[in-house]
Amino acid sequence: MSWASIRTALAARIFAVSPTSKVHAYQRFTLGKPGSAEFSSVFLDSNGRMNAWMVTRVGRKSETIEGDDRSYIKHKALILGFYGLWDKASTDTTFDDLVDAVAENLRNGDRTLGGACQSFGEIDASMSIGDLQGLAESFHFVQMRFEVMELS
Amino acid sequence: MIDNQLAIARAFIGYVDSQISGSIALAQHRIDQSMVQQPNYPANPLVDCPALLLRTYKGDLKGRPNAGVSWAYSFSYWYYRKQTVGENHQELLLADLTLIESFFLGNYNPEPIKAAGCDFVMPLQVVVHDELNHPYGEPRMRVSVGEILFGIQAIIN
DSSP: OOOOHHHHHHHHHHHOOOOOOOEEESSSOOOOOOHHOOOOOHHHHHSSSSSSEEEEEEEEEEETTTTTTTTEEEEEEEEEEEEEOEEEEEEHHHHHHHHHHHHHHHHSOTTTTTTTSSEEEEEEEEEEEOOOOTSSEEEEEEEEEEEEEOOO | OOOOHHHHHHHHHHHHHHHHTTTOOOOOEEEOOOOOSOOOOOSSEEEEEEEEEEEEEEEEEEEOSOOEEEEEEEEEEEEEEETTTTOHHHHHHHHHHHHHTTTTTSSSSHHHHHTOOOOOEEEEEEEEEEEEETTOGGGGEEEEEEEEEEEEEEOOO
């Protein structure tokens, strides 16, 4: 087990829920403006819409186990979701449904992520609206936080 | 004068192993490597259960030299069984505990344990403990816990 295996497995699960999305097994950054190839490679799906997911972590700690020589490694996982805002297409509801679908798939599916971890905790999702700096475009944004436990 | 506590504990494991084979596929069956306070949530129930762990607690020396001396030991078998969602966990746990207990009912000094210095062994108490939850509360990672307390006497002279 390792964080690399865990994030790869999480990305695969998200992709299974939303095959049209651009899914990254790590956090991506770009200086490219909308319309640039750089921006597109990070954020745009196959339909040319902003529709991207990223898997990263914001913490890691180890814990000894009473009565056992092994240790738990606990990762604070963070899944980021981006979806282009277009009111006429009711993207708010589309994105809501997508967030639910990802969260429920993780919750109800294989919680060992194919053996990459022992289990993970409940998901805390917070949604907001983001703005692309200097541009009139906005996007739906979600942060999904949960803890993933592996045995070392 | 010999304190046979360890030898009897090892013989316990061997005897129960020979009886339980084919009934319960134990992931672990041994003298507990630690003396942590029980019950104790297994590190990884997916791999570590079902587990049957023997804890020895005490040996009391009774009697007087040249007038009949015996050791009285207290052992506990701690049994950990991972739950499967939808099953009746208490029924399944009790069925397994009853099976293990049955190896000692009507046979109060099985040969391997007798050879280790035991005079008789009796199950004194079967306890269904509160289930243990995974730190994340996941139902399929809950663990049922049972205990069988044994009284053992070993005559010295």
